[in-house]
Amino acid sequence: MSSADVAGTTAAPAEAAGAGEEQRSVRSYGRFLRSELRLVFRRRRNQLLLLVVALFPLLIGIALKIASPHGGRGGGGPNNGAAFFAQLAGNGVFLTFIALTMLLILVLPVVVAIVSGDSVAGEAGYGTLRYLLAVPAGRTRLLSVKYLAIVCFAVAATFIVAIVALVTGLVLFPAGPVTLLSGDTVPLASGLLRVLYVTLYISFAMAAVGAIGLAISTFTEHGIGAIAAVMILIVASEVTDQVPQFASAGPYLPTHWWTMFAALLRSPVDTTTLWHGLASFAAYTVIFVLIAWARFTTTDVTS
Numbered sequence: 001m002s003s004a005d006v007a008g009t010t011a012a013p014a015e016a017a018g019a020g021e022e023q024r025s026v027r028s029y030g031r032f033l034r035s036e037l038r039l040v041f042r043r044r045r046n047q048l049l050l051l052v053v054a055l056f057p058l059l060i061g062i063a064l065k066i067a068s069p070h071g072g073r074g075g076g077g078p079n080n081g082a083a084f085f086a087q088l089a090g091n092g093v094f095l096t097f098i099a100l101t102m103l104l105i106l107v108l109p110v111v112v113a114i115v116s117g118d119s120v121a122g123e124a125g126y127g128t129l130r131y132l133l134a135v136p137a138g139r140t141r142l143l144s145v146k147y148l149a150i151v152c153f154a155v156a157a158t159f160i161v162a163i164v165a166l167v168t169g170l171v172l173f174p175a176g177p178v179t180l181l182s183g184d185t186v187p188l189a190s191g192l193l194r195v196l197y198v199t200l201y202i203s204f205a206m207a208a209v210g211a212i213g214l215a216i217s218t219f220t221e222h223g224i225g226a227i228a229a230v231m232i233l234i235v236a237s238e239v240t241d242q243v244p245q246f247a248s249a250g251p252y253l254p255t256h257w258w259t260m261f262a263a264l265l266r267s268p269v270d271t272t273t274l275w276h277g278l279a280s281f282a283a284y285t286v287i288f289v290l291i292a293w294a295r296f297t298t299t300d301v302t303s
Contacts, residue, residue: 029141036149040115046153049111053157056107057099057165064095065172093178093191095169096162097265100202103161104258109234111157112206116150116213117226120296139297147214147289154206162199166192182266194264201261201277208254208284209234215288218295251276254284 040046120143169175178191186194212233217226237255240246250256257277263270 029145032141033145033148036145037152040149040153041156046115049114050157050160053103053107053111054160054164056103057095057161058168060099060102061095061165061168061172064098091178091191092169092171092173092175093166093188093195095173096165096195097198099161099165100158100198100261101259104202104205105238108154108157108161108202108206109209110231112150112154112209113213113227113230113234115153116210117217117228117230118223119146119150119214120217120292121220121226122217122223140293143214143293143296147210147292150210150214151207154210155203158199158203158206162195166195180265180267181262184267186267197264198261201264201274202258204278204281205258208281208288211285211288211292212254215292215295218292218299251280254280256280 175188177185177187178194179185209230213226213230216229216233217223220226220229234255237253241250241253241256257273257280260273260277263273
């Protein structure tokens, strides 16, 4: 047997062993992620949060139905604000956009802030973080699992709002071709596709909020403090974005591009605005995930 043959026979088991180790690592990561997802979605507090975000679109739809000219009480016409919303909700599909816009102001960010702000700080506060780090998974892997669970929860909350609002809208209001904000009318199928795109866009925005919450959560052992810090940052960003003197800073604020999904409700779609929004979400996600990683992998965990 030549030396090449010997080298080949010894290399093959080594490659097989490496591939087997990689597969075991992937399976281990999958089990770790599934365990974290079960923990997040089975927590009573988080289930209550999902229930709350599911109730809001239903209540909004019922309120708009009551305020509509044909659903008002005693035949009285609605006020100007109700008339505006009733006009938008004339097609049930538009209830999804109304609900997402209203909940995007505060409710969805609060939900994501609670889960993300408590992700690491809560474990430290409960004294369970040391036990998690005792598992031979590594801090980077633990942090990535935490963030993926946050993203899954944020996406679930956003899609729950969209689905409940869509079903409620189709039940309470007429369904048919959708008139866009630009005045153009598109088929119902195209309108539903735009609902999907808007929901995904907002999901990306909430993923960025989750990254901010994760980063802040690594700096404290008090989950309430981390949650409050995230909300203060979000509210400060929203307020600053409304001040004309700070208009030049607007595009760099984390909340500035949240409602720019309106570009999807026009024809043609303003893709430049959408890409700017997605780039902002991606930038905030990368920056704050790196902050969380730098902090979490270098700090001493004593709790």
